[in-house]
Amino acid sequence: MSSAAITALPVPPFGRLTTAMITPFRPDGSLDLDAAQKVATFLVDRGNDALIVNGTTGEAPTTSDQEKIQLIEAVLAAVGDRAKVVAGVGTNDTRHTIECAKQAEAAGAHGLLVVTPYYNKPPQDGLRAHFTAVADATGLPNMVYDIPGRAGVEVRTETLIALAEHPRIVAVKDAKGDLAGTTKVLANTDLFYYCGADELNLASLAIGAVGIASVVAHVASPEYRQLIDAVVAGDLATAREIDRRLVPAVEAIMTRTQGAIMVKAALTLAGVIEHATLRSPLVEATVEQVDWLTTDLKTAGLIA
Numbered sequence: 184m185s186s187a188a189i190t191a192l193p194v195p196p197f198g199r200l201t202t203a204m205i206t207p208f209r210p211d212g213s214l215d216l217d218a219a220q221k222v223a224t225f226l227v228d229r230g231n232d233a234l235i236v237n238g239t240t241g242e243a244p245t246t247s248d249q250e251k252i253q254l255i256e257a258v259l260a261a262v263g264d265r266a267k268v269v270a271g272v273g274t275n276d277t278r279h280t281i282e283c284a285k286q287a288e289a290a291g292a293h294g295l296l297v298v299t300p301y302y303n304k305p306p307q308d309g310l311r312a313h314f315t316a317v318a319d320a321t322g323l324p325n326m327v328y329d330i331p332g333r334a335g336v337e338v339r340t341e342t343l344i345a346l347a348e349h350p351r352i353v354a355v356k357d358a359k360g361d362l363a364g365t366t367k368v369l370a371n372t373d374l375f376y377y378c379g380a381d382e383l384n385l386a387s388l389a390i391g392a393v394g395i396a397s398v399v400a401h402v403a404s405p406e407y408r409q410l411i412d413a414v415v416a417g418d419l420a421t422a423r424e425i426d427r428r429l430v431p432a433v434e435a436i437m438t439r440t441q442g443a444i445m446v447k448a449a450l451t452l453a454g455v456i457e458h459a460t461l462r463s464p465l466v467e468a469t470v471e472q473v474d475w476l477t478t479d480l481k482t483a484g485l486i487a
Contacts, residue, residue: 195375196324196353197267197294198232199394199411202401203379205447206241206254208460214250218456220261222401225455229404232394233267234258235296235356239333240398240443243271245462248283255290263291273298273328277313281320288321296326296356299334307342314338318351325351330358330379340364347372356396357387366390381433385426388414398442399433402449402485428483435479444468448476452486 204226207218223234236258237243237251246254255270262268270287272295274280284295297317299310318325327346331337337359338346346352347368357365358379368374369391377396378387384395388411400407406425413422436445447459448468459467468476480486 195393197269197326200231200400200404200408201233201235201377201394201396202226202231202404203235203238203240203396203398205401205443205450206246207456208458208462210458210460212460212462214253216253216257219254219257222455223258223261226404227262227266230408231266231404233269234262235269235271235396237271238296240446241271242443242462242465248286252286252290255287255292259291267293269294269296269326271296275300275303277316280317284317284321288323292323294324294326295321296328298328299330299336299338301334304336307339310338310342311345314346314352315349318349323351324353326354326356327352328356340367343368343374344371347374362386362390381437385410385422398446399429399436401446402453402480403429403432431479432483432485435476439472439475440468441465445472445476448473449480452477452480
């Protein structure tokens with residue numbers, strides 16, 4: 184692809200490389216804003232265009248609304264002039280989600296991540312009403328987070344196509360793994376897709392996703408930056424080589440146990456954070472899991 188063609192591509196609203204950032208805690212379980220700023224700076228220095236805070240990997244189910252605002256403000260203070268800060272505001276209560284969205288906008292967030300309402304398993308009409316009401320509530324661009332494995336219900340292809348008509352619903356974080364459905368949405372809308380499943384990053388980019396919203400990028404941002412740039416340039420051979428080299432890291436972080444557990448352990452191994460503390464019901468990685476992680480990250484060339 185020529186440089187002129189690359190320049191002509193639409194500009195994604197949240198860049199191309201996005202990390203779903205952890206929320207650091209002190210050993211007593213309290214929020215560690217200094218460590219959060221250190222992680223945010225580390226990620227942006229290593230090529231991230233945007234950071235998602237208060238998402239699943241950020242342990243949003245166990246942080247208070249006030250803590251979420253404090254985290255947004257801290258990350259904005261650290262990197263907000265160099266990267267977009269996208270705030271997770273999704274809950275399974277539309278009124279609460281709207282309140283969180285307004286608070287995030289007031290705190291200065293650049294965009295909103297709105298997850299499918301979980302546990303109550305709404306029908307598609309309910310999903311359309313929910314996402315539309317949240318998008319109506321602020322002036323910020325919205326990224327719909329489609330993750331049926333956690334939410335219990337998918338955002339169906341026809342629902343995504345309908346939601347794309349809203350001027351502030353601009354993107355999808357896709358953790359559904361339905362490449363055929365994604366292709367249909369991309370063919371019928373102007374939505375920007377970000378892969379939310381690291382094992383499918385290359386496949387998603389190949390069919391038209393503009394970027395990734397990654398967990399593994401906590402320790403592999405330069406590699407994923409190179410992979411994305413290779414796809415944009417049409418160099419699939421290089422993209423495949425990078426993707427295959429990172430398989431051990433993806434398996435180590437995303438399949439051994441819960442992702443936030445392993446990525447905090449990985450950041451501790453990399454010297455980015457001092458404490459791998461999580462809030463219950465999540466627990467720290469076992470010695471055996473850390474041993475596996477160490478071996479796999481070395482195999483992937485991510486730690487010495």
